[in-house]
Structures are given as C-alpha cells and as structure tokens.
Amino acid sequence: MKLFNKVVIIGTGLIGGSLGLALKKNNLVSQVTGLSRHRKNVRLAKKAGAIDSACTSLDAVKDADLVILATPVEAIIEIAFKIAKKIKKDCIVIDVGSTKEAIVYKISKVIPNFLGCHPLSGSEKKGIINLQGGIFAGSICVVTPTIKTGRKVLNKVSLLWRRLGCKVVVLSPERHDQILAFTSHLPHAVAFSLIGCIPAKFLRLSSSGLKDSTRISASDANLWSEVFLSNRGNLLACLSVFQTKLAVLKLALERKNKKFLTSIILAAKKKREKLG
C-alpha cells in the first residue's frame, strides 16, 4: 500500500538518496523527486533509481504530499523557511538531521505538519556514491513530536519508518539531543581528537583497534561542525563528563593503582559487552 503520492527529497546524499531508494523499492510512494545543490548528486541518484525525476527549483514542493529535508542542519532550517509558503496545507514535512531541538522548534513555527526524524543509520561515508536502500532495515529511527504535533502526522510518518524496517522510538526533541550527545556526538568528538593527536608517521603501526575506534573520524567536516554547534550545550556537558572519566583513569595510572585500573577496565568491558 502506498503511503504517499508525490515525495520530494531535498538533499540526495547518503541518507536522502538511500531513503528514495528504500521508499521506491518498498513501493511506499508513487513518485520521488530529488533536489540537490549538487547537479552531479541528483544525476547519480536518478541513475541509481533513488529518484524518478530531478529538479533544481524549490517550487517542486508545490504539489508534494511529503517533503524530506536531508541536508546538513543549517540548510534544513533555511530550506524549511523557504518552502513553508509553497507547500500544500496538508503536506507533511520531515527532516533526517542528527540534532532535533533547534530544528524542530524553529520549523514547527512555520510548518505545523512538521515532524523531526533521526534514523540512526548514518555512516562516515557521505554522499550519493554510497547510497544503499537497505541501511534502514533493522535500525532505530527516533521521531521527535512536540505537544503540538498532530496525531495523524505522527502515526503516518512512524508507519513509513516501520515499513522501511526501522524500530521507531518516540522522544521529545530535548531528550533526543541529550541522549544522542552521549551516544553519537561525543564519540565523534573523541574520534576526531584521537586521530588528531597521533603523529602521522606512527600510523603505519596501527592495528585494527585504532582503525575501528577512529572510523567515524572520516565523517564530513561541515556536516559535523553543524551538528556539534546545534547541540552545543549537551555536547559540552558530555565532554566534561568524559574528561573526568579520562582524568580518573590517568590518576589510577599515575598512582600505579593496578586494582583500581583493572576495575575501571572491567566495568567498561561489561558495559560494552551489553551493547552487542
């Protein structure tokens, strides 16, 4: 059963392109139009079967039933304001950005049928070239309604994510940003700092451990500086907690306290093993 007739995806990179592909493969929509600043991106998206038609003007949203904002954070807000007066009254608009509070409250003011979404299916591999329709299946999608979000909008968008194989988790935008600061934004900040401090000439002696623990540091610089800034307060708090944890481990090492050091590592090991 098709859930939407015309869908417009703005930003046909890794997530936007994969979403188009997944929507079409699962037969959930009648028609997908793709928009991107980068002509090459929409051309590749069309070639990959992720979109039916490409467009360069925001006027394409006029007769859309669903608009998906899949650009970096700052552009999401900017574009939402531009399309607010162009869309139909009953058009649903969603985004797929990594932070929610700033996005959701700003956009909801101008687009009542807006629902913030965050599929936890990102990758350090940015762009259309890496698009895969299957990245959503089995992953979590957080949707972040406000008290003003209509029940119909929440249900229909949740159903869409479930049809793509996602487990839908409903959180307030604030709670989303607080949690993701720890589980996503902090690990990125740590990975950038870790790879950053290792002398380049030492890297030839790196094991799979270093490679794994810094894999996400190959993420897009502009996208992540915008994520960090749009969740600044929460991330700063997480960084402080992390700095304390690290200082405690350092102290145990300075004092040659093997018992304490072992207990720190054992607690980490146990927690990590639960993660699967």
Added chain:
Amino acid sequence: MKLFNKVVIIGTGLIGGSLGLALKKNNLVSQVTGLSRHRKNVRLAKKAGAIDSACTSLDAVKDADLVILATPVEAIIEIAFKIAKKIKKDCIVIDVGSTKEAIVYKISKVIPNFLGCHPLSGSEKKGIINLQGGIFAGSICVVTPTIKTGRKVLNKVSLLWRRLGCKVVVLSPERHDQILAFTSHLPHAVAFSLIGCIPAKFLRLSSSGLKDSTRISASDANLWSEVFLSNRGNLLACLSVFQTKLAVLKLALERKNKKFLTSIILAAKKKREKLG
C-alpha cells in the same frame, strides 16, 4: 622447510593458540607443546589442533628449540625467570606481549637468546575459543632486538613471522613502546573512558559509530591494566597530548567558532582516510 623442531607455547589463549595453529598449518615446526594455567584452555587448544600435546609443568621447556611466552605482561617476565635455567643453551625464547621495554631488558639479562616480538594481530576477543590460524597473515609483527641480540636469533625469528605472512618491522624496545602508546594503548584508554561515561540507559540509542569506536573496550581487564602499567610513562604522555587536543575542540565549541571546528574535523578526516 621446518624452522624449529620442538616448540613450547606458554599461554594458549587467543595469540598463543592462534600461533600454534599457524605454525602447524604452515608446517614450520615438528612438534608443539602447550602450557596454560587453565586446563580448559590447553584441552581446547589440543582439540582445535593448535598444539600436539598439553603439559602443566614448566619442565616441558627442557628440550625445546623455541619457547613462546604468550601470557599477560607480568606473567611473561615471571615465567621467563623460571625457565631461564631449564632451557637448552641454544633455545630461542620470544614473547608476544603488547609492551616491550620492561619485558626485553629484564628477560635479556637471564636469557641471551631472547627476542621481544609484538604481532599487531590482537583482538578484544580473548582466549582460545576465538583462536584463528590466519590472524597473522597480512599483519605487522614488530621485533625489538637490543644491541646484544644475536644476528642469527633475529634472522630466524624474523623468518618465522614472515612465513606466517607477517610484515616484520624492526624497532628498539623503547621506540616500539613510544609508538604503540599512541597507536594502541591510548585508543584503549580512550575507549574504556568513552563507554564508561555513557549512561547505561542511553545505550539502546547507539549507532554503529559508537559500537565501532568502543569495540576494543571489551578487552581483558587484567591484561590491559598490565599493559598500561608496563608502558606507564609513554601512555601518560599520550594521555596529556590527547587531553590537549580534546580541550582545543571543546574551546572551539564553547566559542561557537565554526571555522576552527570545521578545520579540526577536516584535518582528522584527512588523517583517518590515509589509514585505509
């Protein structure tokens, strides 16, 4: 061509067991005897074909041509002192521990034919249950001779590693410890602290990025506290460099300096991409 007749592996965990399996599969030795504190480990190693015979007494080293010390760091030194007077004069002894300076200089005093080795093929999955003969192929093995190490010992042991598919890198024990503090011990310290600071209830919203960047935090606690303590000075220095890098990123975020933040992330991305 067989390189050694009788080989004794002390500690038949992940690395020791895998080494036995690889030596036998590549037909490099005539006979492998395994020793472990844990009876279950030697039994499993024998079942897996990693050793020909199991033994519980260190007297097994008496007629060995090669002894491989594959226990955690402290036990490596302790056992080396115990076997020093039992082994044949021309018996070669190697270890596979993660730090080298403390091990090499202490053991070389009592065993002249000792060569410190560090195959960069470890895993957070400890123990015989995860042993694989193929973990050495394509990986780097660092060997750490001193000025007193005999040329014959260095050549024969290097050949052994090369026959297992390793690329052999020769470094002084001091240089090894300085480099590995950055490329292996620091990433572990960071991963322990990262998973340690994330509230357990938030973990259900973790993405593949968090999983990857904390995978090594599931490593053995006793083994790693000994690694940290035996490379304490270098690791403390690395931790300070990392703390500074992190503080700089935090400052850029505090000051909302997007340009600076983007440049930090971009430098990290470029360095990580070189790592492959």
